[in-house]
Amino acid sequence: MPCNRPDCDGQLIVFAVREDTGRTVPYDAEPVDVDHVGSTGCHVLIEGKAWNPVRLAEHFQVVFELPSIDRAHQLVREYQHHRPHLHLTTNTEGERP
Numbered sequence: 001m002p003c004n005r006p007d008c009d010g011q012l013i014v015f016a017v018r019e020d021t022g023r024t025v026p027y028d029a030e031p032v033d034v035d036h037v038g039s040t041g042c043h044v045l046i047e048g049k050a051w052n053p054v055r056l057a058e059h060f061q062v063v064f065e066l067p068s069i070d071r072a073h074q075l076v077r078e079y080q081h082h083r084p085h086l087h088l089t090t091n092t093e094g095e096r097p
């Protein structure tokens with residue numbers, strides 16, 4: 001869906017529920033390329049849930065019974081990472097992640 005803020009000019013966003021806080025926050029619909037920009041500040045969106053990549057790796061290690069956390073991190077990188085959609089100038093409504 002397009003963002004309704006005029007300064008965003010209809011930039012596409014998606015909403016997801018943060019796994020840690022349970023809050024619904026907007027993300028840029030376009031996933032980031034973690035190989036180029038890294039995953040810092042980004043979250044992994046899976047089925048409407050937004051995961052901190054570190055938390056997700058720990059989660060994967062448990063549910064998939066992975067032998068190492070490194071393997072879990074590799075797995076996390078295969079998922080799409082999205083940057084939170086923030087309005088830095090006039091952020092009175094909406095929630096910051």
Ligand SMILES: [Zn+2]
Binds near residue numbers: 003011085
């Ligand atoms: Zn916006």
